Amino acid sequence: MSVIAIAALLIAFSPARVVQQEKIAPQFVLKDVNGRTVRLSDYQGKVVLINFWATWCPPCRAEMPDLVKLQREHGKEGLQIIGITYPPEQKTRVRRFARNLKVNYPIILGTRQIKARFSSDETLPLTVVISRDGKVSDIISGILLREEFDEKIKPLLMKNKEGEKRDAKSNH
Amino acid sequence: MLSRITKLVFTGVLVVTLGVITAAAFTKTVTIKVEGMKCAKCSSSVTKALKATEGVEDAQVSSEKGEAVIKYDDQKLNEAKLREVINGTGFKAVEEKTQ
Numbered sequence: 394m395s396v397i398a399i400a401a402l403l404i405a406f407s408p409a410r411v412v413q414q415e416k417i418a419p420q421f422v423l424k425d426v427n428g429r430t431v432r433l434s435d436y437q438g439k440v441v442l443i444n445f446w447a448t449w450c451p452p453c454r455a456e457m458p459d460l461v462k463l464q465r466e467h468g469k470e471g472l473q474i475i476g477i478t479y480p481p482e483q484k485t486r487v488r489r490f491a492r493n494l495k496v497n498y499p500i501i502l503g504t505r506q507i508k509a510r511f512s513s514d515e516t517l518p519l520t521v522v523i524s525r526d527g528k529v530s531d532i533i534s535g536i537l538l539r540e541e542f543d544e545k546i547k548p549l550l551m552k553n554k555e556g557e558k559r560d561a562k563s564n565h
Numbered sequence: 566m567l568s569r570i571t572k573l574v575f576t577g578v579l580v581v582t583l584g585v586i587t588a589a590a591f592t593k594t595v596t597i598k599v600e601g602m603k604c605a606k607c608s609s610s611v612t613k614a615l616k617a618t619e620g621v622e623d624a625q626v627s628s629e630k631g632e633a634v635i636k637y638d639d640q641k642l643n644e645a646k647l648r649e650v651i652n653g654t655g656f657k658a659v660e661e662k663t664q
Contacts, residue, residue, distance in 0.1 A: 451655030452610035515606045536610040538617055
């Protein structure tokens with residue numbers, strides 16, 4: 394019995410669990426590759442995916458068309474993707490790359506400090522999921538699979554929809 | 566009574582053995598060379614995509630060796646599909662050798 398209790402405590406306070414716990418996402422104000430200011434706080438109320446990527450990383454390049462598609466399909470539902478290059482890269486190279494892929498979300502030149510504020514996981518790509526209330530709800534390591542989007546992100550998008558429906562009903 | 570128990574035990578063992586043999590017969594292992602897997606922090610996507618594929622029982626991907634060793638159920642998928650999954654992660658599956 395005591396073994397079970399110890400095991401439960403270890404699981405509850407393990408580092409992996411701490412990452413999974415919903416903490417307020419660290420704020421940032423950065424310029425995107427087109428010179429526009431991007432503040433994380435501007436997207437409050439939206440489900441934000443912060444995608445850390447690099448131009449030289451094949452899986453990052455492979456998932457970008459899917460991210461463009463997700464932004465197009467779910468943008469109206471409140472999805473906002475923000476791409477942050479990591480490690481730092483040349484602006485012209487990143488801008489050309491994003492233009493070629495017709496990226497429809499802001500791309501920011503990241504720094505090691507910015508990346509470290511979100512996660513110490515060195516895997517690329519890495520996607521930080523932020524719920525509508527500004528909390529980190531998940532960190533997805535590696536390519537974002539469709540199944541993961543359906544399981545971990547779609548419910549966050551649905552949450553507000555249900556809330557809106559309830560609000561609309563109560564207003565009538 | 567004893568013979569009935571013996572029969573039951575024998576039948577149980579037979580069923581389990583046949584099940585294991587059948588499962589083993591469908592399990593294949595393939596080594597696929599993967600081109601461009603130079604960074605270890607990127608190659609985890611290959612493992613992830615393979616393990617998420619229905620029919621894949623295990624996948625060990627090595628960026629050092631530049632290969633993926635995949636255990637899979639050949640009733641559910643084939644090598645061509647596995648190469649397709651690898652290519653979908655941005656790397657290139659170049660050749661395969663069945664063990």
